[in-house]
Structures are given as C-alpha cells and as structure tokens.
Amino acid sequence: MTRSSAVSAAEVIAIRPGEPLVGAVRVDGSKNAALPLLAAAAAMGRLTHLGNVPQCQDVRTMLGLLQQCGYSIARSVTNPEEVVIQPVSGARTPPELPDAARIRASYYLVPALLAACGQARLPWPGGCPVGERGMDLHFRVYEAFGDRVLLDSDGYQVRRAVTRTRAKEITLPFRSRGATVAAVLRAVIDHCWLTLLQPNLSPEVIEILAFLREAGWEARGDGDTIILAPPFDSEDGSLTWEVPGDKVEAVTLACAVAVSRGCASIKGVRAMDVLPVVEAFAWLGIPAHAGAETVTVQAIDTQLTGQPLRAIASLSPGGLDADFEPSLMALALGMPGVHLFADAINPGRHGNLIPQLARLGAVIEQLSATQCRFSGPQRLVGARVTANDIRSGSTLIVAGLTAEGVTTVTGMTQLRRGYANLPNKLRQLGADITEDAA
Numbered sequence: 001m002t003r004s005s006a007v008s009a010a011e012v013i014a015i016r017p018g019e020p021l022v023g024a025v026r027v028d029g030s031k032n033a034a035l036p037l038l039a040a041a042a043a044m045g046r047l048t049h050l051g052n053v054p055q056c057q058d059v060r061t062m063l064g065l066l067q068q069c070g071y072s073i074a075r076s077v078t079n080p081e082e083v084v085i086q087p088v089s090g091a092r093t094p095p096e097l098p099d100a101a102r103i104r105a106s107y108y109l110v111p112a113l114l115a116a117c118g119q120a121r122l123p124w125p126g127g128c129p130v131g132e133r134g135m136d137l138h139f140r141v142y143e144a145f146g147d148r149v150l151l152d153s154d155g156y157q158v159r160r161a162v163t164r165t166r167a168k169e170i171t172l173p174f175r176s177r178g179a180t181v182a183a184v185l186r187a188v189i190d191h192c193w194l195t196l197l198q199p200n201l202s203p204e205v206i207e208i209l210a211f212l213r214e215a216g217w218e219a220r221g222d223g224d225t226i227i228l229a230p231p232f233d234s235e236d237g238s239l240t241w242e243v244p245g246d247k248v249e250a251v252t253l254a255c256a257v258a259v260s261r262g263c264a265s266i267k268g269v270r271a272m273d274v275l276p277v278v279e280a281f282a283w284l285g286i287p288a289h290a291g292a293e294t295v296t297v298q299a300i301d302t303q304l305t306g307q308p309l310r311a312i313a314s315l316s317p318g319g320l321d322a323d324f325e326p327s328l329m330a331l332a333l334g335m336p337g338v339h340l341f342a343d344a345i346n347p348g349r350h351g352n353l354i355p356q357l358a359r360l361g362a363v364i365e366q367l368s369a370t371q372c373r374f375s376g377p378q379r380l381v382g383a384r385v386t387a388n389d390i391r392s393g394s395t396l397i398v399a400g401l402t403a404e405g406v407t408t409v410t411g412m413t414q415l416r417r418g419y420a421n422l423p424n425k426l427r428q429l430g431a432d433i434t435e436d437a438a
C-alpha cells in the first residue's frame with residue numbers, strides 16, 4: 001500500500017499547520033454532477049461512455065444501484081474514471097434497493113426504473129444528515145405526469161402512468177435541484193415536450209441539459225424556464241460525455257491555499273462554476289483568477305480589505321451554492337470583519353459544523369439553526385473533531401491547516417462519500433496531513 005492510499009483509507013487524519021500551500025493540483029470529476037448524469041444515461045436507455053467519473057463512495061454506491069437495476073456497468077481498466085453504462089433489455093420486476101438509503105441521489109433513479117420496470121420502489125434517501133430533506137416536489141412532478149405515488153415509513157413507490165404524456169408544463173414551488181432533474185428525466189422517458197417553470201439552473205442541471213442536447217434533444221434553460229423537446233427521430237447510437245470537474249473540491253482547495261497564504265493552481269474546473277467564490281476572494285482581498293479550466297490563487301499577495309463576508313446559500317441562478325458555504329466559513333474565520341453565514345437549504349449543516357469549529361476555539365454566534373455571525377480574525381487551536389457530513393469534513397481539514405498544534409478529524413467515512421481523496425490532493429500542495437494512529 002502506498003503512503004497516499006494509506007492516508008485516504010484512514011478513519012482519522014491529523015493535520016498540522018505548515019508552510020504555505022504551493023504547486024498545482026487537478027480536481028476529480030464532480031460527485032454531484034456525476035450522479036444525475038449516470039441516472040440520465042440510464043433513463044436515456046442508450047449505451048453511454050461517461051468520462052471523468054470520480055471514485056468517491058457515493059458514486060460507487062450509485063454504480064452498484066444501477067447494476068442492481070439491471071444495467072451493465074464497466075470501468076475502463078486503463079482509465080478507471082471512464083464508466084460504460086449499458087441499458088437493460090426487456091421488462092423487469094422492480095428491484096429491492098436497500099443501498100439507496102445510503103445516498104441522497106438515489107432519487108435520481110426513479111425515471112430509469114419507471115422506464116425499465118414501470119415502477120420504482122425505493123427506501124427514503126440518505127446522504128448527508130443535514131436536517132429534514134423533503135421529496136414532496138419530486139412526487140408532485142411524477143403526479144403531474146399521471147404517475148401514482150405511494151408512501152410509507154420505509155420509503156416510496158412510484159407507478160408509471162398507463163398513458164404517455166406528450167407535452168407538459170410544470171411550475172416548481174421553489175428551485176429544487178433534485179426535483180428539476182426529476183422533471184427533466186421523467187420527460188425524457190416519455191419523449192415529452194416539457195416546460196418547467198422556476199427550475200434549478202445550477203451547473204449540475206445545465207450539464208444534464210447539455211447531455212440531452214448531445215442525445216438529440218432540444219434542451220435549454222434560462223432564468224425562469226427549462227424547455228425540452230424530444231428528438232424528431234428516435235436515436236439509439238452510443239453517447240460519450242465527460243463529467244465536469246468538481247467545483248466544490250476546487251473551492252475547498254482554493255480556501256486551503258488561501259488560509260495558508262500560499263500560491264497554487266487548481267486545474268480541471270470550469271471558471272463559471274466557481275465564479276461566486278472567486279468574487280468572494282476578491283471582496284476579501286485575496287488575489288484569485290478563474291481561467292478556462294484553472295483557478296489560480298495567489299494568496300501570498302493578499303491585501304486584506306477588512307470587508308465582512310456575507311455568504312448566503314441560495315438556489316437562485318448565479319447564487320452561492322450551499323456546498324461552497326462551509327469552506328468559506330473556515331476561510332472567513334481568519335479574515336478581519338464581522339461575517340454573516342447562512343444555509344437554509346441544508347438546515348442541519350451549521351449544527352453539524354459549528355460545534356466542531358468551536359472545539360478548535362472558534363467563537364461563532366448562532367443567530368438561528370441556519371444563520372450565524374462571527375468576527376475575525378480568530379486564532380484556532382488544534383483539537384479532536386468529527387466530520388458529521390461531507391462538507392463539514394472538508395471544512396474542518398481547511399480549518400486544521402490554520403490551527404496551532406494538531407487537529408485530528410474523525411469520521412472520514414463521511415468525507416470519502418464525497419471526495420475520492422481530498423487529503424492526498426492537499427498533500428500534493430505540501431499540506432502536513434497524516435494518518436493518525438487512533
């Protein structure tokens with residue numbers, strides 16, 4: 001076993017502050033883009049070569065679920081990031097999928113199951129324990145297509161409508177990413193015209209629309225609407241697509257470089273996907289630039305503005321992705337000003353993270369369960385902390401890079417759900433992160 005794989009498999013890691021982070025590192029493919037793309041490939045029912053698929057645990061779980069649904073899944077031997085998904089043939093009985101309870105994104109499989117089996121039976125989804133995570137909008141979408149939805153304490157069942165829908169207009173009550181993809185993929189299996197009002201238009205959703213265009217669909221999204229039109233002729237050739245680089249991993253790495261006052265290039269991420277964070281860096285006085293596929297952070301030249309950061313997670317187009325907010329918190333703790341942070345999208349995340357940051361000595365005033373305020377700069381001191389969800393884990397690692405002494409982070413299982421090997425990427429930039437004995 002190599003040293004790096006030993007570190008990635010550890011249940012506890014130790015972080016020590018050190019030299020500024022320098023160099024270049026490439027992000028993996030995005031977990032949150034790969035998961036709906038895999039489900040879209042399955043719903044499309046066409047042989048799909050999907051490249052840049054990250055090897056994190058949630059993606060592994062999803063690939064296993066697809067296999068249990070009857071899809072053939074192969075990883076290229078020479079390039080393990082390339083996955084080939086082959087459609088099932090013939091009607092099948094709906095599979096039992098207990099592992100679907102392990103990830104939030106199992107809900108993306110409903111349309112593929114409706115196409116393959118006429119019904120989907122799934123346990124309530126899991127994923128990060130970040131509070132109540134509803135699915136009512138998904139059910140409204142399926143019911144709008146005439147499907148029957150049955151709920152019980154263990155999970156939900158969706159039974160496909162007998163009649164195919166040819167055109168549908170749906171208005172979402174709010175811009176849920178999951179419900180937007182559900183509506184799009186449900187339209188795909190019916191080859192249906194769709195007008196979706198008040199959709200989520202995050203990069204992960206835009207990516208699905210681009211994938212549909214590759215498959216011959218007309219698919220576009222602007223500020224208030226997604227419009228889909230099926231291909232004129234039915235198409236059945238194979239598809240090739242690439243998962244975009246992980247914007248959340250890129251932002252986490254950028255924050256790590258910034259807190260260490262280092263200088264590094266983070267490659268493999270689209271500039272537009274990280275724009276709100278580059279703007280936040282500029283606001284704070286940290287030189288950063290997002291080029292075509294690289295974010296460069298030149299924090300060695302930081303000239304603090306003293307301006308307070310307002311990081312409010314938002315579902316609106318161009319808003320701050322909720323998954324960016326935690327790493328920015330680790331960064332802002334070291335920056336002058338009175339900073340305000342809020343995430344009402346994942347309402348349990350502050351509760352997972354703030355008490356852990358407090359163990360490192362952070363003084364953070366919780367204005368409510370989802371809103372907090374703190375003054376910076378603060379001096380953190382190493383302690384033993386727990387990663388209660390994916391982004392809390394990465395944030396504690398970033399915070400540990402600035403804390404005096406040793407920070408040990410337990411709960412690496414959460415981190416590995418979302419990142420193939422974040423500690424190793426930080427080590428490539430010179431971070432002192434090691435496997436801990438206990």
Ligand SMILES: CC(=O)N[C@H]1[C@@H](OP(=O)(O)OP(=O)(O)OC[C@H]2O[C@@H](n3ccc(=O)[nH]c3=O)[C@H](O)[C@@H]2O)O[C@H](CO)[C@@H](O)[C@@H]1O
Binds near residue numbers: 105133136176177200
């Ligand atoms: C696997 C994946 O990609 N997870 C992401 C997904 O989570 P998630 O699936 O929770 O996100 P959605 O955008 O769909 O939902 C946003 C909010 O609305 C709630 N809601 C959603 C649907 C519904 O039918 N009813 C309902 O109440 C959710 O519980 C959540 O509080 O988007 C979030 C941002 O939007 C990200 O932080 C998560 O990392």
Ligand SMILES: C=C(OP(=O)(O)O)C(=O)O
Binds near residue numbers: 105126129323346
């Ligand atoms: C909240 C997240 O994941 P999930 O929705 O899968 O729990 C996340 O990716 O930060």
